[in-house]
Amino acid sequence: MISDLYMDTIDELMEAVDSCKFEDKEEVRTFVCNLTKLVYDYKMMGKLYDFYIQDVEYHKQNRRRIHGVEELVHNVLDLCAEFPDLKADIENVIVYKVDDTFYKIFRRLRYKGTNLGYSKYGPPTGKSLGDNCLNLSLMHLKKVEGQWKFVFEINSDSEGWIKEVETQ
Amino acid sequence: MNISMHISDLIEKRNETGYGNESIAQEVESRKQMEAFVRDCRLELPEEVAELFESYTRIIWQYQCPGIIHKFYSDDTICHGEGGKKSIGSETIVNGTINFLRAFPDRHVNFVDIFVEGNEEDGYSFGQATRFIASNTGFSRYGEPTGKSLSRDGEWCHSICECHLKKVKGRWRVVEEWVVDSQEAIIETMTKDKEEMVEAITGYDQELSEK
Numbered sequence: 001m002i003s004d005l006y007m008d009t010i011d012e013l014m015e016a017v018d019s020c021k022f023e024d025k026e027e028v029r030t031f032v033c034n035l036t037k038l039v040y041d042y043k044m045m046g047k048l049y050d051f052y053i054q055d056v057e058y059h060k061q062n063r064r065r066i067h068g069v070e071e072l073v074h075n076v077l078d079l080c081a082e083f084p085d086l087k088a089d090i091e092n093v094i095v096y097k098v099d100d101t102f103y104k105i106f107r108r109l110r111y112k113g114t115n116l117g118y119s120k121y122g123p124p125t126g127k128s129l130g131d132n133c134l135n136l137s138l139m140h141l142k143k144v145e146g147q148w149k150f151v152f153e154i155n156s157d158s159e160g161w162i163k164e165v166e167t168q
Numbered sequence: 169m170n171i172s173m174h175i176s177d178l179i180e181k182r183n184e185t186g187y188g189n190e191s192i193a194q195e196v197e198s199r200k201q202m203e204a205f206v207r208d209c210r211l212e213l214p215e216e217v218a219e220l221f222e223s224y225t226r227i228i229w230q231y232q233c234p235g236i237i238h239k240f241y242s243d244d245t246i247c248h249g250e251g252g253k254k255s256i257g258s259e260t261i262v263n264g265t266i267n268f269l270r271a272f273p274d275r276h277v278n279f280v281d282i283f284v285e286g287n288e289e290d291g292y293s294f295g296q297a298t299r300f301i302a303s304n305t306g307f308s309r310y311g312e313p314t315g316k317s318l319s320r321d322g323e324w325c326h327s328i329c330e331c332h333l334k335k336v337k338g339r340w341r342v343v344e345e346w347v348v349d350s351q352e353a354i355i356e357t358m359t360k361d362k363e364e365m366v367e368a369i370t371g372y373d374q375e376l377s378e379k
Binding site: 025061063095104131134136160164 | 214248249250251252280281283284285293294295296297319320321323324325326328329330346347348349350351352353
């Protein structure tokens with residue numbers, strides 16, 4: 001059953017992110033890929049609460065700012081509702097180790113999906129994002145009170161393209 | 169590395185003072201030191217590459233020397249943008265930069281971060297984020313300057329990019345770049361009222377859908 005396959009994968013990814021030791025760059029790279037898949041492909045956006053500090057400094061494109069992890073989760077919920085078949089295809093992850101308690105990460109991915117849910121532009125259009133929905137993210141991952149957390153992120157969506165796909 | 173430390177000091181000072189707070193002579197002196205660093209840097213370590221590209225970006229944008237784009241960008245450089253936009257070649261990048269500088273001549277580059285992975289043999293990958301601090305005081309494709317600032321209510325327009333740097337025929341080249349910036353906010357800044365902005369953004373969206 002598809003649900004079994006999904007749940008087995010979710011269990012594997014959860015185990016991987018929860019047990020990550022963050023000891024080297026490769027481990028961090030794998031962690032970022034796994035967490036991204038969990039959140040977007042497997043709709044476990046609540047896992048973001050585990051790895052972002054509550055008052056994370058989070059900037060989006062076009063002067064927009066996300067105020068805290070709750071708003072970040074709502075933002076992901078919006079996108080997943082608008083594109084229920086959303087997948088995040090990671091193309092590259094750059095990891096720079098500052099010291100044993102601080103990594104800098106740059107992630108490049110493309111969102112793939114179809115606008116089958118309501119958006120701020122109106123009813124679903126059925127149009128696909130195709131290969132055009134580039135998303136870039138620069139993140140700071142730090143050990144805060146013994147736990148690894150994202151404390152800072154700049155994340156830019158292809159906003160113009162998403163609007164184009166969501167407009168009749 | 170002395171020169172490297174000196175460049176860091178310069179950059180720190182630049183971030184503190186902002187554009188236009190130095191005399192022309194100081195500007196020229198700062199730029200020349202950055203040019204020397206960019207010219208002499210051997211790109212042997214990821215940290216050197218990070219420092220080099222910070223200086224290089226400032227020379228292009230802040231010191232308004234877009235011609236130096238040709239140093240690391242070639243005829244074959246592929247640049248990917250939002251909505252599947254793609255451009256090839258340094259000439260297109262230079263022209264785009266000139267048009268932006270013309271519209272925002274007081275542009276100040278505030279570096280948020282840059283970091284690099286890789287080595288001399290295989291090449292380097294880096295991620296970079298900058299903040300635009302500038303006002304539309306020059307003519308743009310949308311018409312006369314509006315005087316509006318790119319930053320508003322303490323929020324900035326960010327530009328974020330990833331570059332792959334490799335040695336091609338003995339020269340270090342950015343072979344591929346991915347960039348997403350704040351197009352909607354940039355267009356809004358260059359247009360006078362909401363009606364004009366909607367028209368401009370519709371035109372931009374049209375370009376995306378026709379690509």
